[in-house]
Amino acid sequence: MKILVVDDDCTLLNQLRTALEGGRYLVETASDGEEAMKKLLTSAFDLVILDIMMPGLDGLSVLRESREEGVRTPVLMLSAKGDADDRAQGLDLGADDYLAKPFSLNELFARVRALLRRASGNGDPILQVGDISLDTTARTVSRSDAVIELTPKEFAILEFLMYNKNRIVSRLNLAEHVWQDDFDPFSMSNFMDVHIKNIRRKINDNSKDGLLRTIRGVGYILKDNAQ
Numbered sequence: 218m219k220i221l222v223v224d225d226d227c228t229l230l231n232q233l234r235t236a237l238e239g240g241r242y243l244v245e246t247a248s249d250g251e252e253a254m255k256k257l258l259t260s261a262f263d264l265v266i267l268d269i270m271m272p273g274l275d276g277l278s279v280l281r282e283s284r285e286e287g288v289r290t291p292v293l294m295l296s297a298k299g300d301a302d303d304r305a306q307g308l309d310l311g312a313d314d315y316l317a318k319p320f321s322l323n324e325l326f327a328r329v330r331a332l333l334r335r336a337s338g339n340g341d342p343i344l345q346v347g348d349i350s351l352d353t354t355a356r357t358v359s360r361s362d363a364v365i366e367l368t369p370k371e372f373a374i375l376e377f378l379m380y381n382k383n384r385i386v387s388r389l390n391l392a393e394h395v396w397q398d399d400f401d402p403f404s405m406s407n408f409m410d411v412h413i414k415n416i417r418r419k420i421n422d423n424s425k426d427g428l429l430r431t432i433r434g435v436g437y438i439l440k441d442n443a444q
Contacts, residue, residue, distance in 0.1 A: 218333055218353075218373070219243040219261070223253040223279065224268040224295065233266065236322050237329075241356040241372040243395065250274025257283045257290070264332055266325075267312075268295045269303050277307055284311045291332045295320075330354045344379040346441045347428050349420060351379050360420050370395055371416050374409075378429070378439040387436040413437060 220242050224230045230246050237244045245260070247253035251274050257265070269276035280292060294307045294315040304315045313335075314328055334342060334354065342354035348361045351372075358365040358375065367375065373395045378386060388409050396408075413429070416422075422429050430438050 218263040218376070219245070220264045220266060220329070221245050221247065221253065221256055221260075221262045221290075222266045223247045223250070223271075223276065224266075225249055225271045226268070233325075236325075238369055240326060241367065241369045242329075243369055243373055250276070250279045253279050254282060257288050258286060262290050263336065264329060265290050265292045266295065266329075267292050269307065270297060277303065277310060280307060280310045280312055291336045293328055293332060344376065346379050346382045346439050349379070349428065351376055358420075365419050367416070367419060371412055371419070374412055375416055375420075375439075378437060382439045382441050385432050385436055385438045389436075391436060 220237055222230060222233050222237070222244060223246070224233070225248055227248060230248060234244045234246055245256060245262070247256055250271055253265075253267070254274065256262075257279075267276045267279060274282075276294060280294070283290075291313045292311070294304065294312045296304050296307070296315055296317055304317075307315060313332055316325060316328055330342075342352055344351040344353065349358070350360070351358050353376065356372065358367055358372065374391060377391060377394050392409055413431070417427065417429055420429070428440055428442065430440055432438055
């Protein structure tokens with residue numbers, strides 16, 4: 218899952234990025250409204266965490282303009298405590314939730330998980346392929362009850378393959394989902410193979426007939442042997 222965090226407070230911006238990446242989310246940041254709009258109109262995100270109070274193009278303006286441009290990404294607004302009018306206006310403009318500053322990381326993560334779960338339309342946060350379980354809420358992976366530690370990008374790759382189990386996913390589609398516009402097929406051509414190799418090693422799936430298979434010249438498939 219990829220999240221855009223927008224805030225002109227660089228300290229808070231870096232803190233949120235570190236915390237969310239620690240939760241195995243892919244994170245991009247913007248320090249002003251203009252940068253946020255550029256990213257929203259050129260890249261796909263699963264969630265936006267958007268501060269209301271910013272100089273220049275503020276959060277409410279970013280929300281209004283992005284909705285007018287057809288961007289339907291869920292938005293969690295950050296507001297100063299007591300700014301009830303701004304929060305109400307944000308909800309009227311299409312924000313999905315708001316969080317008043319200061320807030321705890323536990324509360325932030327709870328709001329993030331709820332919005333992502335609501336957006337996916339998936340009431341069950343557990344993805345299952347064979348004996349591999351991936352919890353999209355807790356951001357954990359296990360196989361036969363053994364916990365598997367994955368990097369954020371490894372988690373994103375496995376999550377996407379599990380959502381598309383028993384379907385071949387092309388290398389390009391997988392790369393675009395995980396790296397978005399940051400993926401350069403010329404300079405990063407072997408990145409995907411390296412990540413797939415590491416995932417296979419970590420989930421102990423190195424046999425020829427394992428769950429995670431390479432379709433030569435096409436991409437990958439996570440095959441549920443039960444089907």
